[in-house]
Amino acid sequence: MKTMLDKRPGVPGALAAKASKARFLIAVMLFLTVVINYMDRANLSIAVPAIADEMDLSSAQQGLLLSAFGWTYAALQIPGGWFVDRVPPRVLYPACLLLWSLATVFMGIIGGFVALIALRLLVGVFEAPAYPINNRVATAWFPERERASVIGFYTSGQFIGLALLTPVLSWLQSVLSWHWVFIFTGGVGVLWAFVWYFVYREPRDSRANSAEIAHIREGGGLVDLTASRRERTRVTWSDIATVLGRRKLWGVYLGQFCLTSTLWFFLTWFPTYLVKYRDMDYIKSGFLASLPFIAAVIGVLFSGVFSDFLLRRGVSLGIARKGPIVAGLLLSTTLIGANFTDSTTLVIVFLSVAFFGNGLASITWSLVSALAPERLIGMTGGMFNFIGNLSGIATPIVIGFLVTDASFAPAFVYMTVVTLLGIASYVMLVGRVERVRESRPVPETG
Structure with a gap:
């Protein structure tokens, strides 16, 4: 029997039935996976003061160890994106999870500086496809007007996990x-x-009913990504030209490098800063280190919801997405205030405001979803994550060389300058937010 809704003109039949909510389970799964992902990135920052004492490591050696993850993680972003475009998330994600988790376990079993670096390199290898997979899943499962909220929700997992688990691991x-x-x-x-x-499962293979699938598809979600994958298995020069030859894509690539520089400070040197330069014990430093992460959680959750709210109120996609990012980067520059006070309380306040800003700006993947060519979402996400996570190499090493036994101030100056460059990148390079066209049409395959 048809309802009154069925009889309303212009209402598709698939939407006449009440849409299921299967996509919300997917959002929770992404959130929990990000918690684990970042727990395995940040665990070394908690352990490195004790490791340095046990192995008598210099600041430069600590920087090298802390950067090891970033070398392979960044280098394999493009191969990781290639896999994301071809291997279903149901298979690729658990394979990566299992392998990086086993490498993490062995870091606790096998001692020695060289062994720790080698295993940390392996963690970077197998985590490389993780965020392109997240973006691939979000693009398939969520309409455009919900996507920033869900990206903000699962991205908050990186901060919630660190906020709650840093004291526990300490x-x-x-x-x-x-x-x-x-x-x-x-x-x-x-x-x-x-x-x-x-x-x-993918949307059409899941418990999502036809009304929910129609809701996702008609809102811009790419529910048929798996079915529409091309048969060819190699990357062409045209693909590379598309991903590397667009100014607006370079805007988000460079902006992401600058944004994640602050994140990598918190993931690597922050606990050492509290223990060595603020003379705190591990328990107290673990508690205080969690406060900026809590601030970042608030920032990223607010950012996604606010961005989608603006979009629903008719604000342009560019302002709705870029506005919170630029505002967040501006707030991130407040970390320079730590150089002008001896009060630990004020230091934590400055860093919490800065990391709130980092969270506010962390919906950058929503721009990748909106800008990337439909057929090259994984590859574009891989390039975005590759350039962004070069900061995972640069930040630990540069800070390791800039700081002295007596002063951490040059590190905060470096990160402030990088953040200002990020603002310039989003304002001057990204331009109008619309999906990038490929360099040439892709012929249809039979």
Whole structure:
């Protein structure tokens, strides 16, 4: 029997039935995966003061160890994006999760400076496809007007996980040893890999009903990404020209490098800064280190919801997406205030405001979803993450060379300058937010 809604002119039949909410389970799964992903990135920053004491490491050696993840993570973003365009998330994500989690577990079992660097390089290898997969899943499962909110929600996982787990991992290290930080975090990832494989499905293969699929598709969600994959298996020069030859894409690439520089400070040097330069013990530093992450959670959740609210009120896609990003970057420059006070309380306030700004700006993947050519979403996301995460190499190493035993001030100056360059990139290079066309039409395959 048809309802009154069925009889209204212009209402598609697929939308006449009440849409299911299967996509919200997908959002929760992405959130939990990001929590684990960032827990396995940040665990070393918690352990490195104890490792440095045990192995008598210099600041430069600590910077090298902290940067090891970034070398392979950045280098493999484009190959990772290539895999994302060809291997379904149900298969690729759990495989990556299992492998990077096992490498993390072995960091707690195998000692030695060289071994830690080698295993950290492996963690970077297998985490490389993670955020392109997240973007691929969000693009398939969510309409445009919900996408910034869901990206903000799952991105908040990186901060919520760090805010809640930094004190826990610091306590675990103080009670047992730094080895257990890696064994615990890696073990959680191994378990989640199996959960993802058995639960995740593409929209048309899931419990989403036809009304929900129609809602996603008609709102700009690409529900048929898997079915529409091209048969060819190699990257062409035309693909590379498209991904590397567009000014607006370079705007988000360079902007992401500048944005993630602040993030990588918090993921690498921040606990050491509190322990060594602020003379805190591991328990107190673990608690205080969690406060900026809580501020970032508030920032990123507000950013996604506010951005989608602006879009629904008729504000242009460019302003709705770029506005929170630029405002967040401006707030991130407040971390320079830490150079002008001896008060630990004020330092935490400055850094919390800065990391709130970093969270506010962290919906940058919504721009990748909106700008990337439909057929090259994974490859564009890979390039975006590659250039952005070069900061994962640069930030730990540059800070390691800039700081002295007596002063951390040059590190904050460096990050402030980089953040200002990020603002210029989003304002001057990105331009109108619209999907990039490919360099040439792709012939249809039979």
